[in-house]
Amino acid sequence: MDCREVEDKLAAFADGEDLSAHAPIVAHLQTCGACRASPHAQSVARTVLRARAAELSSVAPPGLRTRVVANLGQHLKAPETLPDISWGGRLTAFATAAIVVLTLGAVLLPVATIRSTALLAAQLALDHLKCFTIEGDADGTPISKAEAEATLRREYDLVVDVPPSLPDERLDLMAVRRCLYGDGRAARVMYRLDGEPVSLFVIPDLSRPPAELSLFGHDQVVWTAGDRTDMLVARAGLRERLSRVAPYLRTEAK
Amino acid sequence: MFREVVWLRDVDELTYQEIADVLEIPIGTVMSRLSRGRKQLYHALTTKRS
Numbered sequence: 626m627d628c629r630e631v632e633d634k635l636a637a638f639a640d641g642e643d644l645s646a647h648a649p650i651v652a653h654l655q656t657c658g659a660c661r662a663s664p665h666a667q668s669v670a671r672t673v674l675r676a677r678a679a680e681l682s683s684v685a686p687p688g689l690r691t692r693v694v695a696n697l698g699q700h701l702k703a704p705e706t707l708p709d710i711s712w713g714g715r716l717t718a719f720a721t722a723a724i725v726v727l728t729l730g731a732v733l734l735p736v737a738t739i740r741s742t743a744l745l746a747a748q749l750a751l752d753h754l755k756c757f758t759i760e761g762d763a764d765g766t767p768i769s770k771a772e773a774e775a776t777l778r779r780e781y782d783l784v785v786d787v788p789p790s791l792p793d794e795r796l797d798l799m800a801v802r803r804c805l806y807g808d809g810r811a812a813r814v815m816y817r818l819d820g821e822p823v824s825l826f827v828i829p830d831l832s833r834p835p836a837e838l839s840l841f842g843h844d845q846v847v848w849t850a851g852d853r854t855d856m857l858v859a860r861a862g863l864r865e866r867l868s869r870v871a872p873y874l875r876t877e878a879k
Numbered sequence: 880m881f882r883e884v885v886w887l888r889d890v891d892e893l894t895y896q897e898i899a900d901v902l903e904i905p906i907g908t909v910m911s912r913l914s915r916g917r918k919q920l921y922h923a924l925t926t927k928r929s
Contacts, residue, residue, distance in 0.1 A: 632914050633910050633911040634910065635914050636913040636914040636917065637910065639914075640888075663914065663918060667914060667917040669891070669921050670921045670924070671888075673924065674885070674889035675889055675890075
């Protein structure tokens, strides 16, 4: 291998890949002082950037953030990938709103957060809309915490501490379902908040930074508790109400 | 050119594949730009200090 070939591989080693498993590269490094110094230099540079990532994330190189968000918009701009079902008009409008709001509203977040949390928010907002539109929330009568937990356990083999209704905030627990996100191990708890549909998604083995978002025509509140991430979703305009009930749900959804 | 890749990897923590998708470049190019960009940064840092 020559220096150019080796150099292209060395970034992975600075990222933690085991160098000893690549004998040709090791052999080259033993004979080439310039290349031998490269992993150390890269590790130092990476360490410096990682140490300051939090403060740097808001001052990306000019144009980069816009470019990334625009590119992400292309990936999400996919009415053709949405289910072709009878209420497709609503979904197309939803997808259009998603692109516009994402492009305009998400530029201040770190890119990794945009990509991971926005993609999660897209899927769950669609799931929320689909669930309340197609399946509805049972017979419109609130159910108890015990009923909800028993249903999740019996029908989906999911064990979740379901937060009960909160009369003071006019938050009614209506139904529970399985959400297909995360191999079907996520639970969706359906509420009505002042009569408006609200979904609480409980997703195991996932960690996301806490955030309040307005994406895809919906408001989302995200938090992580232990090895689980919860996302609260409702149509846009309910942000203040969501923020008021989120602490209660966060405490109760253990 | 190198700075974008380094930034996306080390500040924003995107994977090589995600960077390739975002910048629409091959993953091999991602790795080579990352390698060179980091080395440039290292030299800038050490030169400045010395």
